Amino acid sequence: MPEDNQDDDLEQMIDNNLRLVFQQELERDLPDRFVELLRQLKEQDPPQ
Amino acid sequence: MKSGRKPPRDHQPVPGGLDPRDEILHHLPSLRAFAVSLTRNSSAADDLVQDTIVNAWRAIDSFKPGTNMRAWLFTILRNAFYSGRRKMKYEVADADGAMAATLSVKPQHDGRLALNDFRKAFTELPDEQREALVLVGASGMTYEEAAATCGVAVGTIKSRVFRGRARLVEILQLNDDEPLEMTDSATLAVVTDGRQSRKAAF
Numbered sequence: 001m002p003e004d005n006q007d008d009d010l011e012q013m014i015d016n017n018l019r020l021v022f023q024q025e026l027e028r029d030l031p032d033r034f035v036e037l038l039r040q041l042k043e044q045d046p047p048q
Numbered sequence: 049m050k051s052g053r054k055p056p057r058d059h060q061p062v063p064g065g066l067d068p069r070d071e072i073l074h075h076l077p078s079l080r081a082f083a084v085s086l087t088r089n090s091s092a093a094d095d096l097v098q099d100t101i102v103n104a105w106r107a108i109d110s111f112k113p114g115t116n117m118r119a120w121l122f123t124i125l126r127n128a129f130y131s132g133r134r135k136m137k138y139e140v141a142d143a144d145g146a147m148a149a150t151l152s153v154k155p156q157h158d159g160r161l162a163l164n165d166f167r168k169a170f171t172e173l174p175d176e177q178r179e180a181l182v183l184v185g186a187s188g189m190t191y192e193e194a195a196a197t198c199g200v201a202v203g204t205i206k207s208r209v210f211r212g213r214a215r216l217v218e219i220l221q222l223n224d225d226e227p228l229e230m231t232d233s234a235t236l237a238v239v240t241d242g243r244q245s246r247k248a249a250f
Contacts, residue, residue: 025081
C-alpha cells in the first residue's frame with residue numbers, strides 16, 4: 001500500500017539521519033581529559 | 049584547531065587485556081555521542097562522560113565479563129544523567145544554543161530535509177524518546193537490549209521509538225504528499241544508500 005510504503009520511507013530516512021548525526025559525533029576528537037582520567041584512575045587503583 | 053585526540057575505534061576489545069576496565073577507553077566515542085543526545089550540550093556531555101568513567105571504574109566488579117560492556121556503560125551514563133536531572137530540577141544550560149536555534153528556526157515546508165533541521169528537530173523530543181531513538185535507531189541495539197539498558201519493558205521502548213519518529217515527522221512536516229528530497233549532500237548520500245544494514249555500528 002502506498003501509505004505503508006511512505007511510512008517505511010520516513011522511518012528509514014529518520015534512522016539514516018540518526019545514524020549520520022551520531023556517526024559524526026563518534027568521529028569527533030576525544031578530550032584529552034578522558035584519557036588522563038583513566039590513567040589517573042589506573043594509577044590509583046592498579047589491576048590486582 | 050581544537051585540541052584532543054582521535055577517538056579509538058569503537059567496540060574493539062583490548063588485545064590480551066584481562067582487566068575489563070581497559071575496555072572503557074574503547075567505548076568513549078559512543079558514550080559521548082549518547083551523552084550529547086541526552087544533554088544536547090557538548091560541555092555537559094563531556095562532564096557526564098567523565099562522571100560515567102568514574103562510576104564505571106568504581107563499579108567494575110558489577111560488570112560481568114563476556115557481557116555487553118557498551119550497554120553496561122550506557123546504563124551507568126543514563127543513570128547519572130537522570131540522577132543529575134532530578135537533583136538540578138531544571139534543564140541543563142544550553143551553551144551550544146541548540147535549543148534556541150530550534151525554537152527560532154522552522155523547517156521549510158517544501159518537503160525537503162536538511163541535516164541541520166533534523167538535528168534541531170531531534171533536540172525537541174523528550175529525553176526518553178531521544179534516548180530510545182539513539183539506542184535503537186542509531187546505535188543498532190535491539191529493542192530488548194535498549195529495554196535492558198533503560199530498565200523498562202520492551203513495549204515501552206517500542207512505544208518511545210514509535211512516538212519519537214512520529215514527532216520528528218510532525219516537526220519536520222514530512223507527512224504530506226510531496227516527494228521527499230534531500231537538500232544536504234551528506235544526507236542524500238546516506239538516504240540513497242538505503243540498503244545499508246539497520247544494525248550499523250554506532
